[in-house]
Every structure is written in C-alpha cells, then in structure tokens.
Amino acid sequence: MNPDLAQERRRATFDPEQVTSLLYRGPENVRKRRYLQNAAIQDQVLRGSKPWAFQSRIEQYETALQMYIYMMNKLDEMGVTDPLERMYYQEAGAPHYYNPMALHTGMFIPSIEKQGTKEQKERWLPMARSLQLIGTYAQTEMGHGTFIRGLETTATYDPSSQEFVLNSPTVTSMKFWPGGLGKTSNCCLVMAQLITHGKKRGIHLFFVQIRDLKTHRHMPGVESGDIGPKFGFNSNDNGYLKLSNVRIPRENMLMRYSKVLEDGTYVPPTNQRIGYGTMVFVRAHIVTNSARGLSKACVIAIRYSAVRRQTEVSPGGPEAQIIDYQTQQYKLFPLLATAYAMYFTGRYAEDYYEQIASEIEAGNLESLNQLHAVCAGLKAFSTWACTAGIETCRLCCGGHGYSHASGIPKLYTYYTPGCTYEGENNVMMLQVARFLMKIYPDIKRGGPIHEFVQYLGADLTQKSCMTEEVALGCLLKAFQHRAARLLSDAAARIENLVRSGKSRQEAWDASTVALTWAAKAYCHTFVVRTFSQIVSDAAVDKSTKDVLTALCKLYAIDGIIENLGEFIEDGFFSPHQVSFLKNKLADLLAEIRPNAVALVDAFDYPDKTLDSCLGRYDGQVYPALYEYAKNSPFNEQEVLDSYHKFIKPAQTEQSQRAPMARL
Numbered sequence: 001m002n003p004d005l006a007q008e009r010r011r012a013t014f015d016p017e018q019v020t021s022l023l024y025r026g027p028e029n030v031r032k033r034r035y036l037q038n039a040a041i042q043d044q045v046l047r048g049s050k051p052w053a054f055q056s057r058i059e060q061y062e063t064a065l066q067m068y069i070y071m072m073n074k075l076d077e078m079g080v081t082d083p084l085e086r087m088y089y090q091e092a093g094a095p096h097y098y099n100p101m102a103l104h105t106g107m108f109i110p111s112i113e114k115q116g117t118k119e120q121k122e123r124w125l126p127m128a129r130s131l132q133l134i135g136t137y138a139q140t141e142m143g144h145g146t147f148i149r150g151l152e153t154t155a156t157y158d159p160s161s162q163e164f165v166l167n168s169p170t171v172t173s174m175k176f177w178p179g180g181l182g183k184t185s186n187c188c189l190v191m192a193q194l195i196t197h198g199k200k201r202g203i204h205l206f207f208v209q210i211r212d213l214k215t216h217r218h219m220p221g222v223e224s225g226d227i228g229p230k231f232g233f234n235s236n237d238n239g240y241l242k243l244s245n246v247r248i249p250r251e252n253m254l255m256r257y258s259k260v261l262e263d264g265t266y267v268p269p270t271n272q273r274i275g276y277g278t279m280v281f282v283r284a285h286i287v288t289n290s291a292r293g294l295s296k297a298c299v300i301a302i303r304y305s306a307v308r309r310q311t312e313v314s315p316g317g318p319e320a321q322i323i324d325y326q327t328q329q330y331k332l333f334p335l336l337a338t339a340y341a342m343y344f345t346g347r348y349a350e351d352y353y354e355q356i357a358s359e360i361e362a363g364n365l366e367s368l369n370q371l372h373a374v375c376a377g378l379k380a381f382s383t384w385a386c387t388a389g390i391e392t393c394r395l396c397c398g399g400h401g402y403s404h405a406s407g408i409p410k411l412y413t414y415y416t417p418g419c420t421y422e423g424e425n426n427v428m429m430l431q432v433a434r435f436l437m438k439i440y441p442d443i444k445r446g447g448p449i450h451e452f453v454q455y456l457g458a459d460l461t462q463k464s465c466m467t468e469e470v471a472l473g474c475l476l477k478a479f480q481h482r483a484a485r486l487l488s489d490a491a492a493r494i495e496n497l498v499r500s501g502k503s504r505q506e507a508w509d510a511s512t513v514a515l516t517w518a519a520k521a522y523c524h525t526f527v528v529r530t531f532s533q534i535v536s537d538a539a540v541d542k543s544t545k546d547v548l549t550a551l552c553k554l555y556a557i558d559g560i561i562e563n564l565g566e567f568i569e570d571g572f573f574s575p576h577q578v579s580f581l582k583n584k585l586a587d588l589l590a591e592i593r594p595n596a597v598a599l600v601d602a603f604d605y606p607d608k609t610l611d612s613c614l615g616r617y618d619g620q621v622y623p624a625l626y627e628y629a630k631n632s633p634f635n636e637q638e639v640l641d642s643y644h645k646f647i648k649p650a651q652t653e654q655s656q657r658a659p660m661a662r663l
C-alpha cells in the first residue's frame with residue numbers, strides 16, 4: 001500500500017461505509033453489489049488476455065461479444081434478473097467494452113415491454129430473452145436524429161395482404177447509428193412514418209426482422225452494415241439499415257397505444273408522444289449513468305493526486321502531494337461534489353420515472369409532459385457535467401492522464417456521446433424551456449402547479465438572505481431566484497418581440513439562448529434541491545452528515561461562482577455577500593481535503609471496474625504504469641521490422657549524401 005494513501009484513509013473523519021450505503025440504497029444492496037462484483041472479478045474467463053487499447057477494433061468487438069454472452073449466461077445461472085444488479089456484474093466483468101447487445105437489453109426489450117400488446121410481449125419477449133431474437137432501436141436516420149417527426153422511413157399499410165411495406169426512399173432516410181445494428185442484431189424496432197388509407201399518421205414503431213434467424217444472412221429487401229470507427233464505442237457495431245419493400249405482418253406494429261385495424265382504419269393514441277416513451281425511460285437512467293462516469297474519473301484523479309508528489313515546498317524539503325495545492329482542490333473537489341449530486345439526483349429521477357410510468361400504465365397521462373421535461377433536462381444537465389468533469393480530471397492527472405493507462409480517455413469517449421444520444425442536449429434544454437413557458441401563466445397567476453415549479457413565481461425584488469455562515473437554505477433560495485428571474489427574462493423577451501410585431505414562433509426562435517439559460521438554471525436548482533434534501537434526510541451519524549453537508553454546500557457555492565453574472569446582475573447578492581461565498585469556498589476546500597480519499601473510496605469501485613493504473617486502491621501507480629507500457633505490442637520485438645524497412649534504408653541513403661560524424 002502506498003503510504004500516502006494509507007495515511008489519507010487514517011485521517012478521514014467519517015465512516016465511508018455509511019456513505020456507500022446511502023449511495024446504493026442501503027446495506028443489503030451494497031452487499032449484493034459487492035457479491036456480484038466479486039463474482040465477476042474472480043471469474044477466470046473474464047480476466048481477459050491483453051489490455052483493450054492494444055486490440056484491433058474487430059478484436060474489441062469479438063472480446064466484448066464473447067464476454068457479454070458469457071456474463072448473460074452466468075447471470076441467468078445465478079438467477080440474477082434485476083437489470084441494475086446485472087449491470088453491476090457486467091460493469092466489473094467487462095468494464096472496457098461497450099456491449100454490442102446493450103441496445104437489445106436497454107431499449108429493444110423495454111420498448112416491447114412498454115409499447116407492445118399482451119400478444120406481442122408473449123410472442124417476442126421469450127425469444128428476445130433467450131437471444132433467439134437480438135434487437136436494437138432503429139430510430140435515427142442519416143438525415144434526421146433530433147427532428148423525429150421528419151423521419152423519412154415509411155411503413156405503408158396494404159389491406160389486401162394485411163401487411164406493412166417498409167421503405168427507405170432516400171439516402172438520408174437510411175437508419176444510421178443504432179447500436180448493434182451493423183452485424184449483431186437479427187431484428188429491430190424501426191421508427192417509421194405510418195401511412196394508412198393514403199394518409200400520413202405520424203411516426204410509429206415496427207418490429208422488423210432484418211436477418212435470417214438460422215443463417216444470420218439478410219432478409220429480402222434488407223441491406224445493413226457497420227458505420228465504421230468512431231471517437232469511442234468501437235467495440236459496438238453501430239450500424240446503417242436500408243429497407244426496400246420489406247413486408248411485415250400487420251401484427252408487427254407496436255399497438256399498445258395506437259392501432260391499425262385489418263381494413264387499415266387508424267386508431268390514434270390518447271397522446272401522440274406516448275410512443276416516445278422508451279427515450280424518456282433511458283433519459284431517466286442516464287442521470288445515474290453520468291454520476292457513474294464522473295465518479296470513476298474522480299476516484300482516479302483524487303487517489304492519484306494523493307500519491308503524486310511534485311515540487312519542493314521549501315528548498316530541499318519533501319515534495320508536496322499534488323492534492324495539497326489549493327488549485328488542484330478547486331479543480332477536483334467541486335467535481336467530487338457534482339458526482340454525489342448526480343448520484344442523488346439520478347436516484348430521484350428513476351423513482352419519479354417509476355411513479356409517473358405506473359400512472360401512465362393505469363391510463364392517467366396527466367404528468368407525461370412534466371416527466372418528459374424533468375428527464376430531458378436532467379439528462380442534458382448531467383451529461384454535460386459528466387463530460388466536462390471527466391476532462392478536468394484528466395488534466396488533473398498531468399501527462400499520465402493522456403495515456404489509456406489512466407483509464408480516463410476511455411471514460412471520456414464512453415460518456416461524451418451522452419450529450420448527443422437520446423436527444424441532443426441543447427434540444428433537450430429547449431424542451432424544458434417549452435414546458436416552463438407553457439406553465440408560466442399558471443406560475444404567474446399562482447394557479448395550481450407542481451411543487452417542482454412553485455418557486456418560479458416568487459417575488460423577484462427580494463434580495464439574498466446570505467450571511468457569513470452561508471446556510472444551505474440561503475444557497476437554495478439563490479438558485480431559485482436565479483431560475484425564476486431567467487425564466488421571467490426569457491418570457492419578457494418573447495413578449496417584447498411579439499409586441500414589436502414578430503409572430504410567436506419568430507419570437508421564440510429569436511430567444512432560444514435566453515430560454516436555454518432559464519432551462520439550465522431550472523435544472524441546476526433541481527439538483528441543488530435534491531442534493532440538500534437527501535443530505536438532510538440521510539440517516540447517518542453526525543460526522544458523516546457534516547461531510548456530506550460540506551460537499552453539498554461546495555456544489556452550490558461552486559455553481560454560484562461559476563455562473564456569478566447570473567446571480568448578481570439584478571443585485572440579488574451584494575458584493576459583500578459574494579465575498580462571503582468566495583471565502584466559504586476556500587474554507588470548504590480545506591474542510592473536505594482530509595476526507596477526499598475516503599469520499600472517493602465510498603463510491604466503492606473495485607480496481608477492475610476502474611481499469612486504471614492511476615486510480616488503484618493500493619496507490620502502486622508507478623509499477624503499474626511500467627507493467628502497462630511493457631504490454632505494448634511495440635515491445636514484443638527488440639527491433640521492429642519497420643526499422644529494417646524504413647529507418648535503416650533512410651539512414652543509409654542519408655549517410656551516402658553526408659557521411660556520418662563519429663559519435
């Protein structure tokens with residue numbers, strides 16, 4: 001054990017086990033999580049042969065497939081059915097590979113469960129669970145990802161044969177990007193424009209078999225393939241798909257909420273957007289996923305910062321641990337606080353999703369819009385924080401952060417597409433703004449509105465209650481004030497533009513930056529509120545609560561300092577109050593410092609899950625870096641063939657022109 005890390009753990013003032021329990025919803029869940037992680041770590045088959053970064057793309061794909069199929073069988077043997085528990089096992093078993101079947105379990109099966117009729121579920125789910133059917137969610141096209149009403153793929157109903165005929169009429173209508181579509185899947189859910197009786201009925205989901213279930217060759221009229229190497233996700237065969245007069249039976253349209261009868265009569269759903277449900281489900285889960293990504297980067301960067309020493313503090317004296325530099329703390333500790341904030345908010349989003357989803361199942365769609373706004377906003381807010389935070393963690397690791405040995409570049413390329421998939425983040429923020437503007441008249445009138453948004457109607461002339469003590473309640477009020485004011489600003493801007501003669505749509509289009517500021521401020525407030533509520537309700541001892549409260553305050557204060565203009569432009573904070581906040585920020589960095597390592601230990605990631613030479617629990621960073629380097633295929637031969645092919649002839653040629661000087 002590295003002595004600095006051992007010392008860090010001794011000096012912690014709280015019990016990390018209590019925090020671990022809080023993060024993973026109780027000691028019983030922690031026990032199960034550890035059991036599954038250990039089972040994966042100890043499994044010889046999952047040990048792997050060489051580091052993923054030294055493998056070709058095809059090797060990465062094959063290793064990922066082999067490992068995931070092995071793990072699925074193991075999980076079935078162990079009787080583990082809960083998706084989260086299965087994820088814990090897989091995360092520890094194959095952390096470096098993006099599963100080519102992720103869309104099968106993450107979107108294909110849930111879509112059938114949520115959008116399929118009883119008969120459809122009985123028909124497809126058993127085959128999907130036993131991998132006879134391997135599916136994906138094929139929505140995005142080359143020409144359209146965001147504007148899904150503009151999708152071009154058509155599904156035209158033919159009443160004479162009671163079939164839908166699917167077509168990709170243009171190059172841009174080709175499905176493009178779906179995970180596992182290229183080579184892995186033999187079927188998919190295709191989002192297509194339904195046409196019955198010659199009329200367009202909007203986009204709907206259709207079950208389409210794309211490959212023969214025995215030979216895996218393409219079905220007639222189907223062309224598909226891999227889209228090529230990407231920034232990350234290279235063990236996944238994100239694919240393209242072109243459909244030419246592909247016929248599927250009428251029963252293959254997912255008909256839980258809308259129907260096409262035998263004669264082609266269209267029965268619409270109660271709400272057209274109910275068919276977007278799988279996206280809302282995944283967005284709700286992306287929040288915790290972002291917390292996972294950012295927290296892993298924090299574990300790596302904070303442990304490494306405790307081990308790494310750089311620069312003599314006094315001439316001839318010992319070099320300081322880099323974690324002792326205030327600038328390093330300022331880069332890392334707010335991110336640590338953010339990772340906690342996102343874990344707690346993710347938990348909230350998942351619970352809220354479950355609550356509203358069961359109301360929807362029971363036929364009550366009243367809260368669908370609000371659920372959409374919450375999930376879209378938190379998905380965007382959390383993925384932005386995660387991506388930017390991972391990059392800062394990488395920079396905090398200096399040169400070694402740039403190596404795949406650190407594990408951080410892999411985290412970055414894995415998490416950054418979260419800002420784009422499942423709804424591009426700016427577009428998601430505009431959906432939040434749309435929701436807020438829609439209820440704005442009710443907010444102003446003081447009409448009946450959900451408690452999430454009540455504060456948005458607060459008196460904007462009020463000033464901050466902040467004192468030198470910096471209470472959490474005052475911090476939350478500051479966020480609420482900023483969100484209310486930015487919303488009011490955006491609304492006023494739109495009204496002014498309308499008064500000046502613009503149409504409402506034109507006024508909206510000319511205000512999307514202000515609307516995005518308002519939506520982000522709303523999401524930020526949501527996170528601060530959730531964090532502070534969970535901390536104040538947490539059943540933990542006083543020392544643990546003190547540490548979590550310090551983290552929560554740091555999250556809030558850092559949010560204010562980073563967006564200071566928005567908090568002071570209307571004079572809400574006085575200059576005096578801003579200086580309280582700046583002083584408190586510095587105090588909190590010092591207060592958190594002795595607990596930083598214990599706070600990252602509390603995330604409880606085994607070394608294998610982190611896959612990082614820098615983030616090892618034992619801090620043996622330097623021998624691990626050396627071992628990693630030795631694994632490079634470059635080092636398999638003392639002299640590479642390329643020396644004889646290129647360097648030697650070049651040297652010979654050069655020496656003939658100018659004879660070599662004696663060394």
Ligand SMILES: CCCCCCCCCCCCCCCCC/C=C/C(=O)SCCNC(=O)CCNC(=O)[C@H](O)C(C)(C)COP(=O)(O)OP(=O)(O)OC[C@H]1O[C@@H](n2cnc3c(N)ncnc32)[C@H](O)[C@@H]1OP(=O)(O)O
Pocket residue numbers: 083084087102106137139140145146147148149179273274276277279280282285286289368369372420421422423424427431434435438
């Ligand atoms: C159970 C435990 C599980 C644990 C396991 C852990 C797993 C961890 C998961 C981690 C996740 C990792 C996942 C990695 C996989 C990535 C794979 C990626 C997949 C994809 O990307 S799939 C494709 C995703 N595509 C999109 O997201 C497209 C984005 N675009 C849209 O959503 C829409 O086009 C739109 C929202 C931008 C606009 O839609 P539209 O034009 O139809 O709507 P309007 O803007 O005109 O608004 C009209 C009204 O509709 C409402 N609305 C819009 N969307 C919804 C919705 N989804 N639900 C409800 N209502 C919606 C608007 O609010 C408007 O309402 P109004 O009342 O008229 O104002």
Ligand SMILES: Cc1cc2nc3c(=O)[nH]c(=O)nc-3n(C[C@H](O)[C@H](O)[C@H](O)COP(=O)(O)OP(=O)(O)OC[C@H]3O[C@@H](n4cnc5c(N)ncnc54)[C@H](O)[C@@H]3O)c2cc1C
Pocket residue numbers: 103136137138139140143144145146147176177178179233238417420421422423424425426427430
């Ligand atoms: C790794 C990865 C995996 C994916 N997996 C799948 C999958 O399994 N299945 C699937 O169907 N799809 C998948 N996708 C596709 C993904 O869902 C889309 O890329 C995403 O929805 C964004 O759409 P787009 O690419 O058309 O971006 P665009 O909409 O073209 O966005 C480009 C820019 O335009 C801006 N913009 C676009 N529209 C608006 C607007 N209305 N207002 C303001 N700004 C706007 C955006 O903010 C962005 O800056 C995946 C993508 C990636 C990267």
